[in-house]
Amino acid sequence: MEKNVVHKYLRKNKKFPHIWCPGCGHGVIMSSMLRAIDKQGLDRDDVAVVSGIGCSSRTPTYVDFNTIHTTHGRALAFATGLKLAKPDMTVIVVMGDGDAVGIGGNHFIHAARRNMDLKVIVYNNNIYGMTGGQASPTTPSGKKATTARYGNIERSFDICELAKATGAVYVARSTSYHVQALEKYIHRSLSKKGFTVVEAMTHCPTTYGRLNKIKEPVAGMIYQKDHFIMKAAWDKLPEEKREGKFPMGEFVDIEKTDFVSKYLRLIEANKE
C-alpha cells in the first residue's frame, strides 16, 4: 500500500530522479494530474498520456500509463490518431506553452475546433526552458528571455482565451502554487467529454526566473500567489488594478458533442 496516492501511478522501473531542475513547478503539476486521475477512478490501462517536446513533455516518462513522447508541437495530432483508434481511452495531452501554442499552435486550434475528446494540460512557464530560455508565445511583453535580452517586444498569447475562442468545452487556469484548485480543474476536465484545456502556470527558476529576477523558487511561488486572482475577484477589479495580474479559475464549462462520437454515429449510419 502506497503512503502517497501519487506513488501508485509512478513507474517503478523508471530511473529517477527526473530531469526537472530543483525548484521547478512541473512536479507539482504532474502530481496534481495523478491525484485527479486517482479521484476520477480511471483504470491505468485505459489512460494514455501523450506529450510533445520540452521539460513538461518528459512527464509521460515517469507515469505508469500508456505513454507517448512525440515530436515538438505535434502531440495533439498524434493524440488525435490514437483517440480515433481507441475511442474509449482517456487521452491526456501534456505540453509546454511553446509546444502547445508556438510550434503546435495550428494543431491546438484545430483540435479545439474539431472538439477532439482530448484532455490538455499546458505547463506554462512563459519560456522555452529546456532549450535555453528563448522567448515563447506566452512570454509577457517586457519580460526577458535569452532571445529577448532587452525585454520582449511581442504581445503574448493568453492560452485560455485562445482555447475559449477556438471551441474548447472546458477551460481553466491555475498555478503550481494553487495546488488544490489545479487538481480540482484537472479532475473536472477528466470528467468532461470533448476538448478541455487546463493551463497550469509554473515557475522556471533556471531560465525565466534568472532573467527576470525571480530566480529563487520560493519567490516564484510568491509571485504566483500575488499575481493570480480568482476570476470572481478579477471581474470586480477596476482596470487600473489589473496591471501585472492575471485571472485564474474556470472560464468555460459547456457541453458539445465531440468529433469521435460524431464519427462513430457516421459509421453507424453508413456501414454496409
Next chain:
Amino acid sequence: MSVELPKLGGKFIQMEDEIGSMASIIGASIGGLKSMTATSGPGISLMQENIGYAVITETPCLIVNVQRGGPSTGLPTMPSQGDILQARWGTHGDHPIITIYPHTVPEIFEETIRSVELSEKYRIPVILLLDEVIGHMREKIDIEKVDKNKSFKRKTPDVPNEWFFPYERNSSGVPAFADFGEGYRYHITGLVHDVDGFPTSKPDQIDAFMKRMFRKIDDNLDDILDWEEYELEDSEYMILAAGCVARSAKQAIRTLRDEHGIKIGLLRPKTIWPFISSVLIDKAQDKKKIFVPEMNMGQLLLPTQRFASSICDILPFNKINGEAIYPHELVSFIRRNI
C-alpha cells in the same frame, strides 16, 4: 477513402496539415489500426520529421507519395521522379526505410497491400512512391485476386506485462508490438531508447538499438526486395528504370529489338529502397552498357553507379521538363549511344 472507410467501420480524418496527417497515422497505429496517409509535392517534405519518428519508434504505417515536379510548389501536378532520394534520406539521422515503386495501376493495388504487410511485419514506415503519370491513370484491377479473409496481423506480445520489453532484442530483430490499451503499459519516445523503451545515452545501448534497426531490414532482403526482369535473358544492353519510365522503356525495348535488332532488356526495381544491389551486380555482369533514364538529374543513377560502375558503362538519360519520358526518345537516345 472518406467515402469507403466509414462503410467498413474504418476511420478517416482530414488533418490541418501534412505534419498532422503523419502524426495522426502514427497515433492510430499505436492504437492498433493499420493506417496510411497520402500526399504530393511539398506535403512529403512536411511529413519528413514524423516519418523519422515512425522509424525510431518502429511504428508501422504507410505513406503514399505521388511525385510531382519540385522543388517547392514546383509543378502541380506534372510528373517528376524528384523524390527518389528524399524517400531514402528525407528525414534526418541515419535510418533504414522501405520504399516501393509500382509502375501500373493494378500493381499499385497489389503493392499497397504488400507495403502494409511489410510495414507491419518489420515495424517500419513504408513509402509507396508513385509517378503522377500513374497516379492519374485509369487501368483495370482484379479485385478477386485478393483474398479478403487473409489480412496480415502484426505480431503482438504474448507474455505477462512484467516480462514485456517493448524493444527487446530477439533473433528476428523485430520486437512484438503492444497496441495501446491491451494491458502493456509502456513508453514510446523519439529519443533513442533501450529495450525497456526509456531514453538512453549509454553508447552500448545506443549501438545495440541502432544496429538492430538496420539488421531487421538487412537480414530480410529476400523478403523485402522485389524487381521485374523484362527481356533480360539474352540482352547485351540493359535499361534500369522505375515507375512510368519503365513502361516507356518496355515499349522502347520492343522497338529496339523488333525494328533495330538490338538485344536490350529492362531491370525494374519494384522495391527501390533498400536498393536491389545484388540483383544489379548479377545482371550487369554480361552487359555492354546500362542506360538509366529518369525524370530527374540522376537519382537512380547514384546507386546504379555505386554497384555497377566497375562492371560496365552506365549512361544516364535525364528529363526534367514536366513531361514523361516517351518511348521514341529512349529509342533514339539508345541507338545513338551503342
